Amino acid sequence: MSSQANTTTHPHITYLGFPRMGRRRELKRALETYWRGETDAAALLATARELRQRHWQQARTAGACSVPVNDFSLYDHVLDTAVLFDAVPERYRALRQADPLAGYFAMARGGHGLHALEMTKWFDTNYHYLVPELHAGQRFQLTGDKPLAEWREAQAFGLDARPVLLGPVSFLRLAKTTDGSDPLALLDALLPAYAQLLQQWADAGVPWVQLDEPCLALDLDPASREAYAHAYAVLARGRTPRRLLATYFGALDDNLALAASLPVDGLHIDLARAPEQLDAVLAALPPGRVLSAGVIDGRNIWRSQPTRVLPLLEKAIAKLGTEHLWLAPSCSLLHVPIDAAQETTLAPELRAWLAFALQKLEELKQYAQTLAGDEAARAALSGQSALLAARAKAPGVQRSDVRARLNALSPQAAQRRSALTHRRVVQAQALALPLLPTTTIGSFPQTDALRHARAEHRAGRLNNDAYETFLAEEIAQALRHQEAIGLDVLVHGEPERNDMVEYFGEQLEGFAFTRQGWVQSYGSRCVKPPLIWGDVARTAPMTVRWSAYAQSLTEKPVKGMLTGPVTVLQWSFVRDDLPRETVCRQLALALRDEVHDLEHAGIQVIQIDEPALREGLPLRQAQQASYLAWAVQCFRIAAGGVRDTTQIHTHMCYAEFNDILEAVAALDADVISIESSRSRMELLTAFEQFRYPGDIGPGVYDIHSPRIPGHEEITELLRKALVVLDPRQLWVNPDCGLKTRHWAEVIPALEAMVNAARALRGELALQD
Numbered sequence: 001m002s003s004q005a006n007t008t009t010h011p012h013i014t015y016l017g018f019p020r021m022g023r024r025r026e027l028k029r030a031l032e033t034y035w036r037g038e039t040d041a042a043a044l045l046a047t048a049r050e051l052r053q054r055h056w057q058q059a060r061t062a063g064a065c066s067v068p069v070n071d072f073s074l075y076d077h078v079l080d081t082a083v084l085f086d087a088v089p090e091r092y093r094a095l096r097q098a099d100p101l102a103g104y105f106a107m108a109r110g111g112h113g114l115h116a117l118e119m120t121k122w123f124d125t126n127y128h129y130l131v132p133e134l135h136a137g138q139r140f141q142l143t144g145d146k147p148l149a150e151w152r153e154a155q156a157f158g159l160d161a162r163p164v165l166l167g168p169v170s171f172l173r174l175a176k177t178t179d180g181s182d183p184l185a186l187l188d189a190l191l192p193a194y195a196q197l198l199q200q201w202a203d204a205g206v207p208w209v210q211l212d213e214p215c216l217a218l219d220l221d222p223a224s225r226e227a228y229a230h231a232y233a234v235l236a237r238g239r240t241p242r243r244l245l246a247t248y249f250g251a252l253d254d255n256l257a258l259a260a261s262l263p264v265d266g267l268h269i270d271l272a273r274a275p276e277q278l279d280a281v282l283a284a285l286p287p288g289r290v291l292s293a294g295v296i297d298g299r300n301i302w303r304s305q306p307t308r309v310l311p312l313l314e315k316a317i318a319k320l321g322t323e324h325l326w327l328a329p330s331c332s333l334l335h336v337p338i339d340a341a342q343e344t345t346l347a348p349e350l351r352a353w354l355a356f357a358l359q360k361l362e363e364l365k366q367y368a369q370t371l372a373g374d375e376a377a378r379a380a381l382s383g384q385s386a387l388l389a390a391r392a393k394a395p396g397v398q399r400s401d402v403r404a405r406l407n408a409l410s411p412q413a414a415q416r417r418s419a420l421t422h423r424r425v426v427q428a429q430a431l432a433l434p435l436l437p438t439t440t441i442g443s444f445p446q447t448d449a450l451r452h453a454r455a456e457h458r459a460g461r462l463n464n465d466a467y468e469t470f471l472a473e474e475i476a477q478a479l480r481h482q483e484a485i486g487l488d489v490l491v492h493g494e495p496e497r498n499d500m501v502e503y504f505g506e507q508l509e510g511f512a513f514t515r516q517g518w519v520q521s522y523g524s525r526c527v528k529p530p531l532i533w534g535d536v537a538r539t540a541p542m543t544v545r546w547s548a549y550a551q552s553l554t555e556k557p558v559k560g561m562l563t564g565p566v567t568v569l570q571w572s573f574v575r576d577d578l579p580r581e582t583v584c585r586q587l588a589l590a591l592r593d594e595v596h597d598l599e600h601a602g603i604q605v606i607q608i609d610e611p612a613l614r615e616g617l618p619l620r621q622a623q624q625a626s627y628l629a630w631a632v633q634c635f636r637i638a639a640g641g642v643r644d645t646t647q648i649h650t651h652m653c654y655a656e657f658n659d660i661l662e663a664v665a666a667l668d669a670d671v672i673s674i675e676s677s678r679s680r681m682e683l684l685t686a687f688e689q690f691r692y693p694g695d696i697g698p699g700v701y702d703i704h705s706p707r708i709p710g711h712e713e714i715t716e717l718l719r720k721a722l723v724v725l726d727p728r729q730l731w732v733n734p735d736c737g738l739k740t741r742h743w744a745e746v747i748p749a750l751e752a753m754v755n756a757a758r759a760l761r762g763e764l765a766l767q768d
């Protein structure tokens with residue numbers, strides 16, 4: 001771009017993407033009111049436009065010289081890419097034709113009698129994307145002009161803007177086909193649509209585009225490598241803006257030569273996760289190519305360490321000069337909140353350690369100015385180094401009691417008293433459950449009334465007693481519903497929890513909380529990851545009271561409900577001055593004490609959720625075994641202290657677990673419940689090869705969709721499961737917790753589930 005070439009004396013500052021929700025989650029509210037039919041599409045689109053414009057302006061004020069566009073999405077950027085290229089499964093076409101926005105949202109979240117696209121984790125993040133559903137012979141064509149329209153919008157503000165698009169190879173690698181064919185086989189069908197788009201943009205005067213190819217940070221097979229070489233050669237042939245190839249979430253490693261050989265104009269690399277790759281990248285980069293140096297961590301919220309960042313940048317500028325060096329966060333800022341300045345209730349010392357999206361851009365400006373010889377900026381960075389060095393000595397950051405306990409931990413702590421096969425027998429006696437036991441995953445609807453009561457309590461307008469009476473009644477009501485439905489193992493429903501991680505973090509030492517530190521998880525759903533800044537310790541039981549209360553109301557077993565150490569770790573912003581595995585072990589010990597206290601309070605079944613076990617898996621195979629070893633050990637430390645009669649469940653969702661089933665088995669849980677209904681029980685193929693000795697509850701009800709499943713479809717899924725699993729192993733449960741659903745959906749869905757289980761029980765009894 002003429003425009004994105006440097007007009008200033010310091011290197012160009014940019015970013016790959018920005019959080020979409022808004023500092024007050026305006027997009028969430030606009031989406032949800034639209035979905036409820038309370039506002040129209042025009043109102044939703046107006047909020048979206050306002051947010052985009054506000055964010056560009058904020059980014060510019062913070063220091064960005066250019067802004068990405070089309071990073072914004074009403075739901076998900078992978079879905080947007082599929083829609084842009086008309087990769088729309090047949091079942092949505094009529095609706096999309098009648099009402100494109102309704103069709104778009106049906107793909108995202110189901111409805112109108114249609115089930116949604118599958119949703120899964122975006123690499124190793126807590127963001128979920130919709131998996132494009134393709135088939136052999138798929139045709140692609142350009143539909144709509146969202147990226148260009150947003151580019152024009154930014155241009156109108158006088159902004160130097162760059163459309164972002166998921167690159168063709170990553171798009172196909174992230175997609176699935178319904179017929180099992182290789183999505184990459186569709187590359188030649190897809191490329192003309194990409195080429196046409198680039199040509200349109202070139203004709204419109206777009207100077208640069210950003211093609212995101214995060215799959216370049218993965219282990220690639222020869223076919224993917226070939227696909228990269230082929231795709232980028234084809235795209236370079238036509239008229240096209242200059243192309244920035246963006247890689248992130250790890251090192252290029254063995255894909256570096258490939259990435260450097262692709263005919264593009266710039267390469268973005270992740271120097272937060274992989275600073276060691278800089279030398280090799282500088283050596284491999286052809287002359288004249290821009291390097292976008294992702295030096296600030298886009299995945300975490302701590303201020304950067306200038307003593308780490310400056311040497312990298314000095315090396316890069318020495319080789320490339322100001323002209324060819326851009327400064328950026330390592331990846332899109334989608335994964336961090338917007339503005340730490342809003343967090344006025346945090347301790348000032350802690351706030352000073354934080355950099356959210358806007359502060360990250362401000363940091364980049366300081367680095368850029370320092371590189372340009374600005375002494376005031378250099379002094380500010382020295383101040384930042386001193387501040388971060390002092391952090392180690394702050395009270396609570398290093399606790400001798402926590403560290404001594406961890407050092408003294410024996411390997412026995414990670415062992416149950418007997419083998420799973422023996423525990424099954426004693427638990428069957430202790431619990432006396434029917435064949436195909438029915439249960440739920442923990443949470444029941446977080447109704448407006450419940451969220452409102454919590455907000456009132458937090459604001460001090462509802463006193464403790466009144467709030468607790470309210471929670472007790474919610475729990476009693478949840479139990480009445482479950483007993484009426486006829487479930488076998490009950491739950492208290494988690495009404496006291498704002499979030500399954502935040503709730504635990506709020507009760508543990510070493511954690512802090514933000515007020516507005518929201519991060520998009522999927523669609524309109526956000527999470528507010530706690531900050532782990534110090535050594536972790538539990539001072540009092542966290543869940544015993546409500547679980548014991550629930551158990552006191554029923555004869556049936558009530559499952560205690562905990563979030564596992566790996567998931568708490570994964571869904572928090574974790575201190576960057578200690579290895580993650582050490583922080584995880586501290587969490588495991590805190591949870592072990594909780595498990596012990598639940599057991600002593602008479603809870604016979606305890607579920608330790610680990611939905612993020614798969615998400616934490618390193619993207620490169622070479623690092624996976626060591627992660628799985630410590631992650632599994634942490635779970636086992638948390639669960640290991642209980643009697644044989646105490647049944648430990650674990651639950652996993654939001655990802656494919658097939659490739660880590662051995663690690664899942666190594667958790668040594670008595671029962672595992674795993675999401676599987678969205679993929680129509682694809683999970684089970686893995687259990688054909690891999691015989692799990694414990695019990696399994698493959699989810700039979702897709703809780704992400706408002707659609708209420710019928711008795712027949714649940715029965716069909718259970719029959720599929722019974723082809724692979726022994727009936728004595730099979731549990732019947734939804735895919736995940738029901739917190740996002742309404743009672744009006746949950747009750748009939750669970751009734752259908754229980755009826756399906758009962759009918760099959762009858763059939764199985766007859767066969768005996």
Ligand SMILES: CN1c2c(nc(N)[nH]c2=O)NC[C@@H]1CNc1ccc(C(=O)N[C@@H](CCC(=O)N[C@@H](CCC(=O)N[C@@H](CCC(=O)O)C(=O)O)C(=O)O)C(=O)O)cc1
Binds near residue numbers: 451454456497501502
């Ligand atoms: C299981 N999942 C989770 C993930 N990560 C987590 N950290 N937690 C998870 O549960 N990752 C994988 C999946 C992702 N799935 C979900 C599912 C649902 C949500 C969700 O519903 N998020 C809520 C926010 C939850 C929360 O913290 N609520 C608070 C605050 C509620 C609030 O906004 N209050 C209003 C006031 C309301 C009033 O006055 O009436 C306010 O403060 O302004 C609470 O309940 O107290 C969401 O709405 O997005 C996330 C991930």
Ligand SMILES: N[C@@H](CCS)C(=O)O
Binds near residue numbers: 738
């Ligand atoms: N127990 C939690 C698990 C979510 S992954 C719930 O039911 O919401």
Ligand SMILES: [Zn+2]
Binds near residue numbers: 736
């Ligand atoms: Zn779940």
